[in-house]
Amino acid sequence: MDLVSRIQNLPIGKFHYTLLWVVGLGWMFDAMDTGIIAFIMTTLVKDWALTPAESGWIVSIGFVGMAIGAVCSGALADRFGRKTIFATTMAIYSIATALCAFAPDLKWLLIFRFIVGLGLGGQLPVAVTLVSEYIPSHVRGRFIVLLESFWGLGWLVAALISYFIIPKFGWHIAFLMGGLPLIYILVIWKKLPESIPYLINRGRVE
Structure with a gap:
């Protein structure tokens, strides 16, 4: 039995639940960021006197970034590691979201929202992959459902x-x-393990 199979046949324990909540909170922040713009739009449209087309661009440009981020993150995670890309994408959308507060006009807000989308879209598939590679197959579906439940929690935080x-x-x-x-990100770096398949593929078998 190879190392990956041995890892995935370990009994469910504290490690697996720690992995779930660490990655899950990352998903929650991802969803919170996605939800915040939806709730902000009502006030922003009034303050900036935006047209329907302009407000539509603010939302749409984020989804364009998410699509590109999701497509690119898989290859980046294979090259630099799941943990590294998970943390990096979180840094990207966190910084870009904060910069939205200082956007002087629509053009800059669109730029920042596009960058936010890159980070948000890039994090989601990496999170699922990281959890899937550690969780035994017979309970993997349950853990993925639990992971996705953090998305609803993130929208709740955005609503609050x-x-x-x-x-x-x-x-x-x-x-x-x-x-x-x-x-x-400090918690991620301390608590989140790197992907075993990634380490093996990189020759880091120790």
Whole structure:
């Protein structure tokens, strides 16, 4: 039995649940960032007197970035490691979201939202792959469902921010709060293991 098979046949324990919540919180921040723009748009449209076409571009450009990020992240993860790309994509969308708070006009906001999309889209497939490569096949489906449940939690956090923060402090603060996942990268680097198949393919069998 090879090393990967041995890893995937280990009994479910604390390690697997730690992996789930560490990656799951990353998904939650991903969803929070996706949701924040939806709640911000109402206020932003009024403040900037945006046309329907302009407001549509703000949302759409993020999805364009997500599509490109998702396509590119697989190859990048194979080259640089799942953990590295997971952390890097989180840094990208966190910083870009915070920069949205300082966007002076629509052009810069679109640029920042596109970069946000690159990070968001790049993180999702890497997260699923990282969890899948460690979880035994007989419970893998259950763990993936649990992982995806963090997406709903992220939208809940975004809704709470929109309800309590935006009316009192404005949409700029909401964008700044979207940059908070940058701090979480420290937890990822400490708690998240690198992919076993990636390490083996790189000859790092020790």
